[in-house]
Amino acid sequence: MKEEGGRKFDNLEGEKALTNLSLRIDSLRGELGRGGDEGDGEGSGEGGRGMHGGMSGMSLGARVMVELLVAPGVGGVLGYSLDGLWGTLPLFLVLGVVLGGAAGVLNVKRLSDRDDEKREREAYEAGDKEGDKGGDKECGEGRGKEEEWQVR
Amino acid sequence: MAGPLEQFEVKTLFPLEFVGQDVSFTNASLWMVLSVVFVCVLLLGSLRRQERDDSLVPSAWQSLGESLYETVSGMVQETAGRDGRLFFPFIFTLFMFILAANLLGMIPGGFSVTSHLAVNFSLALLIFVGVTVVGFARHGLKYFGLFMPHGAPLWTAVILIPIELISYCTRPFSLALRLFANMTVGHVLLKVFAGFVVPLGLFGIVPVGVLVALNALELMVAVIQAYVFSILTCVYLSEALHMH
Numbered sequence: 001m002k003e004e005g006g007r008k009f010d011n012l013e014g015e016k017a018l019t020n021l022s023l024r025i026d027s028l029r030g031e032l033g034r035g036g037d038e039g040d041g042e043g044s045g046e047g048g049r050g051m052h053g054g055m056s057g058m059s060l061g062a063r064v065m066v067e068l069l070v071a072p073g074v075g076g077v078l079g080y081s082l083d084g085l086w087g088t089l090p091l092f093l094v095l096g097v098v099l100g101g102a103a104g105v106l107n108v109k110r111l112s113d114r115d116d117e118k119r120e121r122e123a124y125e126a127g128d129k130e131g132d133k134g135g136d137k138e139c140g141e142g143r144g145k146e147e148e149w150q151v152r
Numbered sequence: 153m154a155g156p157l158e159q160f161e162v163k164t165l166f167p168l169e170f171v172g173q174d175v176s177f178t179n180a181s182l183w184m185v186l187s188v189v190f191v192c193v194l195l196l197g198s199l200r201r202q203e204r205d206d207s208l209v210p211s212a213w214q215s216l217g218e219s220l221y222e223t224v225s226g227m228v229q230e231t232a233g234r235d236g237r238l239f240f241p242f243i244f245t246l247f248m249f250i251l252a253a254n255l256l257g258m259i260p261g262g263f264s265v266t267s268h269l270a271v272n273f274s275l276a277l278l279i280f281v282g283v284t285v286v287g288f289a290r291h292g293l294k295y296f297g298l299f300m301p302h303g304a305p306l307w308t309a310v311i312l313i314p315i316e317l318i319s320y321c322t323r324p325f326s327l328a329l330r331l332f333a334n335m336t337v338g339h340v341l342l343k344v345f346a347g348f349v350v351p352l353g354l355f356g357i358v359p360v361g362v363l364v365a366l367n368a369l370e371l372m373v374a375v376i377q378a379y380v381f382s383i384l385t386c387v388y389l390s391e392a393l394h395m396h
Contacts, residue, residue, distance in 0.1 A: 017208055021208060059334075059373070059376050059377075059380065062330065062333070062334060063330060063380070066326050066329050066330045066333065067322070067326055069329075070322050070325045070326045070329055071318060071319065071322045071326075073325070074318055074321050074322045074325055075318045078318060078321065095314075096318070099311070099314045099315050099318055100318050100322075102311075102315045103315045103316070103318040103319035103322060104319075104322070106315060106316075106319055107319055107322065107326075114387070
């Protein structure tokens with residue numbers, strides 16, 4: 001790109017404009033403080049922070065319910081088919097339903113573990129952002145570098 | 153007055169037969185095709201060159217495409233890690249398809265494909281088999297170690313292995329059922345409330361208000377369920393890749 005004379009000028013101008021834009025965004029972000037940051041997170045990826053707010057409680061509840069209902073069912077079906085195979089009708093069916101119930105509880109426990117982990121990481125990242133902009137988290141570092149590159 | 157479950161009826165549009173199997177083009181097929189077309193138009197449109205070649209501010213369409221990309225890319229990276237990036241195209245396709253199917257189902261008179269267990273379960277089974285294959289391809293027979301948690305005493309294996317096995321086999325069912333239940337319940341509820349409007353006469357305004365709120369809720373559920381479906385795929389993938 002740099003070899004072409006006419007193009008170079010365009011690029012330079014574009015880069016300057018880009019620098020201005022990123023500086024402006026930075027300054028506006030600074031003005032908005034944390035409020036702006038949150039809005040950004042919700043806009044670009046509702047998964048990050050948005051999922052925990054408000055209505056997500058209902059969807060989490062639905063997930064828990066489905067886990068708890070499905071697991072004994074699957075266990076029961078597995079047990080029943082084993083019974084059909086070996087002709088021990090009630091034994092594996094009962095065992096399957098009971099173990100399935102345990103599996104359901106285990107799945108719910110894992111679900112809540114994941115949620116806790118995520119919340120902790122988010123809290124950590126939020127704290128990190130307030131203190132030092134270039135965090136040691138991968139994504140934070142990447143973004144920092146990108147901004148640096150743009151300013152340069 | 154149509155019953156609340158009539159909207160889920162699969163009707164044959166063009167009867168087709170292939171090697172003795174009924175492969176007719178149904179309204180479900182039609183809406184799946186529409187979803188794919190919708191996603192293609194949306195994403196190809198966001199790639200369109202802008203009138204001003206050097207304009208720095210992306211068009212609204214481009215921003216939409218970018219934010220969709222970034223949402224899923226962030227989700228894959230965060231949940232499945234760096235090597236999960238390999239599966240990004242699949243997850244993105246999955247997310248966009250379910251999102252489009254859910255949202256198109258919200259059009260009055262439309263058909264929500266994801267309220268059919270056959271569709272959801274096919275997707276879930278594909279993911280389940282795919283994830284298992286990835287796990288075995290990456291870890292070989294060590295992948296069976298997934299069924300025995302680390303640090304548990306050996307004698308507990310008698311109980312733990314069946315539990316873990318069942319928990320593993322639950323995945324496609326819970327994945328499919330969750331999406332199915334959410335979509336079906338929402339649409340039935342909408343229909344039931346819509347049925348109150350005319351018989352109530354002047355007071356029909358009350359269910360209309362409820363319907364407006366329900367529509368908003370359903371739109372949100374459509375997005376959230378597409379997101380949940382794909383994030384759970386990422387979680388399963390992460391387990392297959394890193395075994396923990």
